[in-house]
Amino acid sequence: MDAFSCGIDVSNFEVISCGNTSVKHLLYADDILVFGKASISNADMLNEALSIFADHSGLKIDKLCSKFLFHGSVAAKKLHLVSWKKTSTPKCCGGLGLPSINSLQFAHGVSFLWRYYNFDTIVGDWLRAKYSSPYKPLLVRASKFWKFISSTASKVKGDLAFHVSSINCNLSMLWDPWCAGFAVSELSQGHLLNNYTVKEFISDGRWSFSNWSAFPLLNRITYVPILNGPIHAVTWIGSSNPVFKTFYMKFYSDLETVHWYKFVWHKNTALRHSAYVWLTLLDGLKTADILAKRNIVINPVCPLCRKEAESIVHCFFQCAHTFAVISSLIPLFRNFLLPPTLLQLFDFIDGNRRLHNFEKEFCYFVICCTVYYLWRDRNTLRFTASKNTVQDSIRRIIHAIKVKTFNWKRIELLKVAFPSCF
Numbered sequence: 001m002d003a004f005s006c007g008i009d010v011s012n013f014e015v016i017s018c019g020n021t022s023v024k025h026l027l028y029a030d031d032i033l034v035f036g037k038a039s040i041s042n043a044d045m046l047n048e049a050l051s052i053f054a055d056h057s058g059l060k061i062d063k064l065c066s067k068f069l070f071h072g073s074v075a076a077k078k079l080h081l082v083s084w085k086k087t088s089t090p091k092c093c094g095g096l097g098l099p100s101i102n103s104l105q106f107a108h109g110v111s112f113l114w115r116y117y118n119f120d121t122i123v124g125d126w127l128r129a130k131y132s133s134p135y136k137p138l139l140v141r142a143s144k145f146w147k148f149i150s151s152t153a154s155k156v157k158g159d160l161a162f163h164v165s166s167i168n169c170n171l172s173m174l175w176d177p178w179c180a181g182f183a184v185s186e187l188s189q190g191h192l193l194n195n196y197t198v199k200e201f202i203s204d205g206r207w208s209f210s211n212w213s214a215f216p217l218l219n220r221i222t223y224v225p226i227l228n229g230p231i232h233a234v235t236w237i238g239s240s241n242p243v244f245k246t247f248y249m250k251f252y253s254d255l256e257t258v259h260w261y262k263f264v265w266h267k268n269t270a271l272r273h274s275a276y277v278w279l280t281l282l283d284g285l286k287t288a289d290i291l292a293k294r295n296i297v298i299n300p301v302c303p304l305c306r307k308e309a310e311s312i313v314h315c316f317f318q319c320a321h322t323f324a325v326i327s328s329l330i331p332l333f334r335n336f337l338l339p340p341t342l343l344q345l346f347d348f349i350d351g352n353r354r355l356h357n358f359e360k361e362f363c364y365f366v367i368c369c370t371v372y373y374l375w376r377d378r379n380t381l382r383f384t385a386s387k388n389t390v391q392d393s394i395r396r397i398i399h400a401i402k403v404k405t406f407n408w409k410r411i412e413l414l415k416v417a418f419p420s421c422f
Protein backbone atom coordinates (compact mmCIF):
# COMPACT_ATOMS: atom_id res chain seq x y z
CA MET A 1 0.00 0.00 0.00
CA ASP A 2 2.96 2.32 0.56
CA ALA A 3 3.86 1.91 -3.11
CA PHE A 4 0.29 2.73 -4.15
CA SER A 5 0.32 5.74 -1.82
CA CYS A 6 3.48 7.01 -3.60
CA GLY A 7 1.82 6.33 -6.96
CA ILE A 8 -1.10 8.58 -6.06
CA ASP A 9 1.24 11.25 -4.72
CA VAL A 10 3.11 11.58 -8.00
CA SER A 11 -0.03 11.43 -10.17
CA ASN A 12 -2.15 14.44 -11.12
CA PHE A 13 -5.03 13.19 -8.97
CA GLU A 14 -7.09 16.21 -7.90
CA VAL A 15 -7.28 16.50 -4.12
CA ILE A 16 -9.94 17.77 -1.72
CA SER A 17 -8.89 21.04 -0.11
CA CYS A 18 -10.16 22.94 2.89
CA GLY A 19 -8.30 26.13 3.78
CA ASN A 20 -4.61 25.37 3.85
CA THR A 21 -5.17 21.64 4.22
CA SER A 22 -5.55 19.23 1.36
CA VAL A 23 -6.32 15.54 1.63
CA LYS A 24 -5.53 13.00 -1.04
CA HIS A 25 -5.68 9.73 0.78
CA LEU A 26 -5.67 8.11 4.19
CA LEU A 27 -3.37 5.17 4.72
CA TYR A 28 -3.83 2.73 7.57
CA ALA A 29 -1.96 -0.59 7.63
CA ASP A 30 -3.22 -2.47 4.57
CA ASP A 31 -6.17 -0.20 3.89
CA ILE A 32 -6.23 2.97 1.86
CA LEU A 33 -9.06 5.49 1.54
CA VAL A 34 -8.76 7.82 -1.43
CA PHE A 35 -10.39 11.26 -1.39
CA GLY A 36 -10.82 13.28 -4.56
CA LYS A 37 -13.12 15.26 -6.76
CA ALA A 38 -15.79 13.11 -8.44
CA SER A 39 -14.80 13.77 -12.04
CA ILE A 40 -14.03 11.69 -15.13
CA SER A 41 -10.44 12.94 -15.24
CA ASN A 42 -9.91 12.01 -11.59
CA ALA A 43 -11.37 8.55 -12.18
CA ASP A 44 -8.94 8.13 -15.10
CA MET A 45 -6.02 9.23 -12.89
CA LEU A 46 -7.03 6.77 -10.19
CA ASN A 47 -7.45 3.98 -12.72
CA GLU A 48 -4.00 4.70 -14.14
CA ALA A 49 -2.42 4.71 -10.66
CA LEU A 50 -4.14 1.37 -9.91
CA SER A 51 -2.97 -0.13 -13.21
CA ILE A 52 0.65 0.94 -12.61
CA PHE A 53 0.45 -0.48 -9.10
CA ALA A 54 -1.03 -3.75 -10.44
CA ASP A 55 1.71 -4.05 -13.11
CA HIS A 56 4.47 -3.60 -10.57
CA SER A 57 3.06 -5.60 -7.68
CA GLY A 58 1.08 -8.30 -9.47
CA LEU A 59 -1.92 -7.47 -7.24
CA LYS A 60 -5.05 -7.07 -9.34
CA ILE A 61 -8.20 -5.18 -8.41
CA ASP A 62 -11.15 -7.38 -7.54
CA LYS A 63 -13.90 -5.59 -9.42
CA LEU A 64 -17.39 -6.36 -10.61
CA CYS A 65 -18.22 -8.68 -7.74
CA SER A 66 -21.72 -9.39 -8.98
CA LYS A 67 -20.35 -10.52 -12.32
CA PHE A 68 -17.91 -12.76 -10.53
CA LEU A 69 -20.68 -14.21 -8.40
CA PHE A 70 -22.78 -15.16 -11.39
CA HIS A 71 -20.12 -16.01 -13.94
CA GLY A 72 -17.02 -17.05 -12.02
CA SER A 73 -15.12 -14.51 -14.10
CA VAL A 74 -15.20 -10.74 -14.50
CA ALA A 75 -14.55 -10.99 -18.22
CA ALA A 76 -17.02 -13.66 -19.38
CA LYS A 77 -20.41 -12.67 -20.75
CA LYS A 78 -23.05 -15.12 -19.62
CA LEU A 79 -26.77 -15.22 -19.05
CA HIS A 80 -28.07 -14.97 -15.49
CA LEU A 81 -31.71 -15.47 -14.74
CA VAL A 82 -32.22 -14.09 -11.24
CA SER A 83 -32.01 -10.31 -10.92
CA TRP A 84 -29.36 -8.71 -8.73
CA LYS A 85 -32.16 -6.92 -6.87
CA LYS A 86 -33.74 -10.24 -5.96
CA THR A 87 -30.37 -11.77 -5.10
CA SER A 88 -29.50 -8.98 -2.69
CA THR A 89 -32.50 -9.42 -0.40
CA PRO A 90 -32.50 -11.36 2.89
CA LYS A 91 -32.86 -15.12 2.70
CA CYS A 92 -36.24 -14.98 4.43
CA CYS A 93 -37.51 -12.74 1.61
CA GLY A 94 -36.34 -15.13 -1.09
CA GLY A 95 -32.86 -13.70 -1.74
CA LEU A 96 -29.34 -14.93 -1.17
CA GLY A 97 -28.83 -12.66 1.84
CA LEU A 98 -26.18 -10.49 0.19
CA PRO A 99 -26.70 -6.95 1.49
CA SER A 100 -27.34 -4.25 -1.10
CA ILE A 101 -25.48 -0.94 -0.89
CA ASN A 102 -28.79 0.87 -0.25
CA SER A 103 -29.69 -1.41 2.65
CA LEU A 104 -26.26 -0.98 4.23
CA GLN A 105 -26.49 2.79 3.82
CA PHE A 106 -29.94 2.81 5.42
CA ALA A 107 -28.79 0.62 8.35
CA HIS A 108 -25.77 2.86 8.89
CA GLY A 109 -28.12 5.86 8.92
CA VAL A 110 -30.35 4.32 11.59
CA SER A 111 -27.28 3.25 13.54
CA PHE A 112 -26.06 6.83 13.48
CA LEU A 113 -29.48 8.07 14.67
CA TRP A 114 -29.37 5.54 17.49
CA ARG A 115 -26.06 6.94 18.70
CA TYR A 116 -27.16 10.52 18.08
CA TYR A 117 -30.08 10.15 20.49
CA ASN A 118 -28.72 7.67 23.02
CA PHE A 119 -25.08 8.57 23.56
CA ASP A 120 -23.15 11.72 24.29
CA THR A 121 -20.99 12.32 21.28
CA ILE A 122 -19.27 15.43 20.01
CA VAL A 123 -20.74 15.01 16.55
CA GLY A 124 -24.21 14.63 18.12
CA ASP A 125 -23.78 17.86 20.10
CA TRP A 126 -22.56 19.69 17.04
CA LEU A 127 -25.45 18.48 14.84
CA ARG A 128 -27.98 19.31 17.58
CA ALA A 129 -26.58 22.84 17.84
CA LYS A 130 -26.65 23.26 14.08
CA TYR A 131 -29.95 21.58 13.11
CA SER A 132 -31.91 21.01 16.41
CA SER A 133 -33.42 17.68 15.32
CA PRO A 134 -33.59 15.31 12.32
CA TYR A 135 -37.35 15.89 12.44
CA LYS A 136 -37.04 19.63 11.94
CA PRO A 137 -37.86 20.75 8.37
CA LEU A 138 -34.64 20.78 6.40
CA LEU A 139 -32.74 23.96 5.74
CA VAL A 140 -31.78 24.42 2.11
CA ARG A 141 -28.15 24.71 3.10
CA ALA A 142 -28.17 21.51 5.18
CA SER A 143 -25.37 19.09 4.32
CA LYS A 144 -26.05 16.02 2.19
CA PHE A 145 -25.26 13.83 5.16
CA TRP A 146 -27.84 15.59 7.35
CA LYS A 147 -30.44 15.39 4.60
CA PHE A 148 -29.82 11.64 4.45
CA ILE A 149 -30.08 11.30 8.26
CA SER A 150 -33.26 13.36 8.25
CA SER A 151 -34.89 11.24 5.54
CA THR A 152 -33.82 8.07 7.39
CA ALA A 153 -35.32 9.44 10.62
CA SER A 154 -38.68 10.01 8.96
CA LYS A 155 -38.65 6.44 7.59
CA VAL A 156 -38.15 4.92 11.06
CA LYS A 157 -40.30 7.34 13.02
CA GLY A 158 -42.90 4.63 13.69
CA ASP A 159 -40.21 2.24 14.96
CA LEU A 160 -38.74 4.60 17.52
CA ALA A 161 -40.20 5.30 20.94
CA PHE A 162 -38.96 8.53 22.56
CA HIS A 163 -38.60 8.79 26.33
CA VAL A 164 -38.17 11.87 28.51
CA SER A 165 -35.59 11.44 31.24
CA SER A 166 -35.01 13.53 34.34
CA ILE A 167 -31.29 13.75 33.63
CA ASN A 168 -29.85 15.68 30.72
CA CYS A 169 -32.70 15.08 28.25
CA ASN A 170 -31.32 16.49 25.01
CA LEU A 171 -34.43 15.91 22.90
CA SER A 172 -35.62 18.92 20.94
CA MET A 173 -38.61 20.47 22.73
CA LEU A 174 -40.34 21.34 19.49
CA TRP A 175 -39.25 18.87 16.82
CA ASP A 176 -38.55 15.43 18.30
CA PRO A 177 -41.67 13.24 18.54
CA TRP A 178 -41.46 12.55 22.31
CA CYS A 179 -45.05 13.62 23.11
CA ALA A 180 -46.82 10.23 22.81
CA GLY A 181 -45.38 9.72 19.32
CA PHE A 182 -45.97 13.30 18.21
CA ALA A 183 -43.74 16.35 18.10
CA VAL A 184 -44.98 19.53 19.78
CA SER A 185 -44.62 21.21 16.38
CA GLU A 186 -47.24 18.80 14.98
CA LEU A 187 -49.68 19.59 17.80
CA SER A 188 -49.36 23.34 18.04
CA GLN A 189 -47.81 26.42 16.52
CA GLY A 190 -45.25 26.59 19.30
CA HIS A 191 -42.39 27.88 17.23
CA LEU A 192 -41.13 30.06 20.06
CA LEU A 193 -39.70 26.83 21.44
CA ASN A 194 -37.55 26.36 18.36
CA ASN A 195 -34.11 26.09 19.93
CA TYR A 196 -35.03 24.65 23.32
CA THR A 197 -34.28 21.18 24.56
CA VAL A 198 -36.61 19.22 26.82
CA LYS A 199 -34.20 19.38 29.77
CA GLU A 200 -34.75 23.15 29.97
CA PHE A 201 -38.35 22.48 31.02
CA ILE A 202 -37.54 19.93 33.69
CA SER A 203 -36.63 20.87 37.22
CA ASP A 204 -36.06 18.37 40.05
CA GLY A 205 -37.58 15.59 37.97
CA ARG A 206 -40.80 17.51 37.20
CA TRP A 207 -42.13 19.58 34.34
CA SER A 208 -41.42 23.26 34.89
CA PHE A 209 -43.06 25.88 32.69
CA SER A 210 -42.64 28.97 34.88
CA ASN A 211 -42.35 31.32 31.91
CA TRP A 212 -44.79 29.49 29.66
CA SER A 213 -48.01 29.30 31.68
CA ALA A 214 -50.15 30.30 28.68
CA PHE A 215 -48.74 27.58 26.48
CA PRO A 216 -51.78 25.71 25.01
CA LEU A 217 -50.36 22.19 25.22
CA LEU A 218 -49.32 22.25 28.87
CA ASN A 219 -51.83 19.60 29.91
CA ARG A 220 -50.79 17.28 27.15
CA ILE A 221 -47.06 17.79 27.72
CA THR A 222 -47.18 17.43 31.48
CA TYR A 223 -49.01 14.14 30.94
CA VAL A 224 -45.81 12.73 29.40
CA PRO A 225 -43.98 10.84 32.16
CA ILE A 226 -40.48 11.88 33.15
CA LEU A 227 -38.44 8.75 33.73
CA ASN A 228 -35.82 8.70 36.43
CA GLY A 229 -32.13 8.45 35.81
CA PRO A 230 -30.00 8.19 32.72
CA ILE A 231 -32.01 6.12 30.24
CA HIS A 232 -31.92 5.73 26.50
CA ALA A 233 -33.83 8.62 24.97
CA VAL A 234 -34.91 6.36 22.16
CA THR A 235 -35.83 2.67 22.08
CA TRP A 236 -36.64 0.46 19.12
CA ILE A 237 -40.20 -0.87 19.09
CA GLY A 238 -40.10 -4.66 18.83
CA SER A 239 -36.53 -5.14 20.11
CA SER A 240 -35.08 -4.32 23.50
CA ASN A 241 -31.54 -4.46 22.17
CA PRO A 242 -31.51 -3.60 18.47
CA VAL A 243 -28.35 -4.28 16.51
CA PHE A 244 -27.19 -3.39 13.02
CA LYS A 245 -29.09 -6.37 11.61
CA THR A 246 -32.34 -5.06 13.15
CA PHE A 247 -31.91 -1.83 11.21
CA TYR A 248 -30.83 -3.70 8.07
CA MET A 249 -33.95 -5.90 8.19
CA LYS A 250 -36.13 -2.80 8.63
CA PHE A 251 -35.01 -1.76 5.15
CA TYR A 252 -36.70 -4.89 3.78
CA SER A 253 -39.76 -4.77 6.03
CA ASP A 254 -42.05 -4.10 3.05
CA LEU A 255 -41.07 -7.38 1.41
CA GLU A 256 -43.08 -10.50 2.07
CA THR A 257 -41.46 -13.46 3.78
CA VAL A 258 -41.31 -16.59 1.63
CA HIS A 259 -42.31 -19.72 3.51
CA TRP A 260 -39.78 -21.94 1.70
CA TYR A 261 -36.59 -20.25 2.87
CA LYS A 262 -36.36 -22.55 5.91
CA PHE A 263 -36.31 -25.58 3.58
CA VAL A 264 -33.43 -24.17 1.55
CA TRP A 265 -31.34 -22.58 4.30
CA HIS A 266 -31.94 -25.21 6.95
CA LYS A 267 -29.62 -26.08 9.79
CA ASN A 268 -27.57 -28.70 7.97
CA THR A 269 -27.38 -26.94 4.67
CA ALA A 270 -24.51 -27.43 2.25
CA LEU A 271 -24.04 -24.14 0.42
CA ARG A 272 -23.75 -25.56 -3.07
CA HIS A 273 -26.85 -27.74 -2.63
CA SER A 274 -28.93 -24.87 -1.26
CA ALA A 275 -27.74 -22.46 -3.95
CA TYR A 276 -29.08 -24.77 -6.67
CA VAL A 277 -32.38 -25.32 -4.87
CA TRP A 278 -32.68 -21.57 -4.53
CA LEU A 279 -32.11 -21.19 -8.28
CA THR A 280 -34.67 -23.93 -8.94
CA LEU A 281 -37.35 -22.18 -6.87
CA LEU A 282 -36.72 -18.86 -8.64
CA ASP A 283 -36.72 -20.33 -12.16
CA GLY A 284 -33.01 -19.65 -12.36
CA LEU A 285 -31.88 -22.95 -13.93
CA LYS A 286 -31.22 -22.89 -17.65
CA THR A 287 -33.66 -25.56 -18.78
CA ALA A 288 -34.75 -25.83 -22.43
CA ASP A 289 -38.06 -23.99 -21.93
CA ILE A 290 -36.45 -21.03 -20.13
CA LEU A 291 -33.71 -20.74 -22.76
CA ALA A 292 -36.33 -20.94 -25.53
CA LYS A 293 -38.04 -17.83 -24.09
CA ARG A 294 -34.74 -16.03 -24.71
CA ASN A 295 -34.44 -17.36 -28.24
CA ILE A 296 -31.73 -19.85 -27.30
CA VAL A 297 -32.77 -23.14 -28.83
CA ILE A 298 -31.49 -26.45 -27.48
CA ASN A 299 -32.91 -29.97 -27.71
CA PRO A 300 -36.21 -29.61 -25.77
CA VAL A 301 -36.33 -33.25 -24.62
CA CYS A 302 -35.40 -33.98 -21.00
CA PRO A 303 -32.03 -35.79 -21.14
CA LEU A 304 -32.84 -37.76 -17.98
CA CYS A 305 -36.02 -39.57 -19.05
CA ARG A 306 -35.66 -38.89 -22.81
CA LYS A 307 -39.45 -38.72 -23.08
CA GLU A 308 -40.93 -35.40 -22.07
CA ALA A 309 -40.15 -31.74 -22.64
CA GLU A 310 -37.58 -30.30 -20.25
CA SER A 311 -38.64 -27.63 -17.76
CA ILE A 312 -37.80 -26.90 -14.13
CA VAL A 313 -41.15 -28.29 -12.97
CA HIS A 314 -40.58 -31.39 -15.04
CA CYS A 315 -37.06 -31.93 -13.73
CA PHE A 316 -38.09 -31.49 -10.09
CA PHE A 317 -39.90 -33.85 -9.72
CA GLN A 318 -42.37 -34.73 -12.44
CA CYS A 319 -39.73 -36.54 -14.47
CA ALA A 320 -39.90 -40.34 -14.15
CA HIS A 321 -36.13 -40.47 -13.58
CA THR A 322 -35.89 -37.80 -10.88
CA PHE A 323 -39.03 -38.94 -9.05
CA ALA A 324 -37.73 -42.51 -9.03
CA VAL A 325 -34.52 -41.22 -7.41
CA ILE A 326 -36.12 -39.09 -4.68
CA SER A 327 -38.83 -41.65 -3.84
CA SER A 328 -36.21 -44.36 -3.60
CA LEU A 329 -34.22 -42.27 -1.10
CA ILE A 330 -37.30 -41.18 0.90
CA PRO A 331 -40.03 -43.83 0.32
CA LEU A 332 -42.61 -41.56 2.05
CA PHE A 333 -42.88 -39.70 -1.25
CA ARG A 334 -44.47 -42.75 -2.89
CA ASN A 335 -47.70 -41.59 -1.20
CA PHE A 336 -48.14 -38.92 -3.87
CA LEU A 337 -50.80 -39.91 -6.40
CA LEU A 338 -49.40 -37.53 -9.01
CA PRO A 339 -45.76 -36.57 -9.48
CA PRO A 340 -45.12 -33.67 -7.06
CA THR A 341 -43.27 -30.39 -7.47
CA LEU A 342 -40.23 -29.51 -5.40
CA LEU A 343 -42.24 -27.25 -3.09
CA GLN A 344 -44.85 -29.96 -2.57
CA LEU A 345 -42.11 -32.30 -1.36
CA PHE A 346 -40.84 -29.73 1.11
CA ASP A 347 -44.37 -28.92 2.33
CA PHE A 348 -45.14 -32.62 2.68
CA ILE A 349 -42.17 -33.09 5.01
CA ASP A 350 -42.93 -29.87 6.87
CA GLY A 351 -46.52 -30.92 7.58
CA ASN A 352 -45.71 -34.52 8.52
CA ARG A 353 -46.49 -34.87 12.22
CA ARG A 354 -44.84 -38.25 12.55
CA LEU A 355 -41.40 -36.86 11.81
CA HIS A 356 -39.24 -35.28 14.51
CA ASN A 357 -37.59 -31.98 13.76
CA PHE A 358 -34.16 -33.53 13.26
CA GLU A 359 -35.69 -35.99 10.79
CA LYS A 360 -37.35 -33.14 8.91
CA GLU A 361 -34.03 -31.29 8.74
CA PHE A 362 -32.44 -34.44 7.35
CA CYS A 363 -35.16 -34.74 4.68
CA TYR A 364 -34.63 -31.11 3.64
CA PHE A 365 -30.95 -31.88 3.34
CA VAL A 366 -31.61 -35.01 1.25
CA ILE A 367 -33.96 -33.14 -1.09
CA CYS A 368 -31.44 -30.31 -1.58
CA CYS A 369 -28.63 -32.79 -2.15
CA THR A 370 -30.77 -34.70 -4.67
CA VAL A 371 -31.62 -31.54 -6.62
CA TYR A 372 -27.93 -30.65 -6.84
CA TYR A 373 -26.75 -34.07 -8.04
CA LEU A 374 -29.66 -34.58 -10.43
CA TRP A 375 -28.93 -31.21 -12.02
CA ARG A 376 -25.30 -32.27 -12.41
CA ASP A 377 -26.43 -35.54 -13.97
CA ARG A 378 -28.72 -33.63 -16.33
CA ASN A 379 -25.78 -31.44 -17.43
CA THR A 380 -23.50 -34.43 -17.89
CA LEU A 381 -26.12 -36.13 -20.06
CA ARG A 382 -26.83 -32.99 -22.03
CA PHE A 383 -23.24 -32.02 -22.75
CA THR A 384 -21.47 -35.39 -22.97
CA ALA A 385 -22.21 -38.75 -24.56
CA SER A 386 -22.21 -40.63 -21.23
CA LYS A 387 -25.12 -42.68 -19.89
CA ASN A 388 -26.78 -42.43 -16.51
CA THR A 389 -29.32 -44.74 -14.87
CA VAL A 390 -31.53 -44.12 -11.85
CA GLN A 391 -29.21 -46.37 -9.85
CA ASP A 392 -26.16 -44.32 -10.89
CA SER A 393 -27.83 -41.13 -9.61
CA ILE A 394 -28.89 -42.79 -6.35
CA ARG A 395 -25.38 -44.15 -5.75
CA ARG A 396 -23.78 -40.72 -6.12
CA ILE A 397 -26.34 -39.07 -3.82
CA ILE A 398 -26.01 -41.76 -1.13
CA HIS A 399 -22.23 -41.28 -1.19
CA ALA A 400 -22.66 -37.49 -0.72
CA ILE A 401 -25.16 -38.02 2.13
CA LYS A 402 -22.79 -40.42 3.92
CA VAL A 403 -19.83 -38.04 3.61
CA LYS A 404 -21.83 -35.09 4.92
CA THR A 405 -23.63 -36.83 7.78
CA PHE A 406 -21.07 -39.27 9.22
CA ASN A 407 -20.37 -37.07 12.27
CA TRP A 408 -23.93 -35.89 12.93
CA LYS A 409 -25.09 -36.40 16.49
CA ARG A 410 -28.17 -38.45 15.65
CA ILE A 411 -26.76 -40.29 12.68
CA GLU A 412 -27.62 -43.74 14.07
CA LEU A 413 -31.28 -42.75 14.52
CA LEU A 414 -31.35 -41.36 10.99
CA LYS A 415 -29.90 -44.57 9.59
CA VAL A 416 -32.77 -46.50 11.21
CA ALA A 417 -35.45 -44.03 10.08
CA PHE A 418 -34.15 -43.61 6.51
CA PRO A 419 -32.24 -46.80 5.63
CA SER A 420 -32.49 -46.13 1.86
CA CYS A 421 -30.36 -42.99 2.23
CA PHE A 422 -27.31 -44.90 3.52
Ligand SMILES: [Zn+2]
Pocket residue numbers: 302303304305306307308314315318319320321
Ligand atom coordinates in the same frame (compact mmCIF):
# COMPACT_ATOMS: atom_id res chain seq x y z
ZN1 LIG B 1 -37.53 -36.17 -17.65
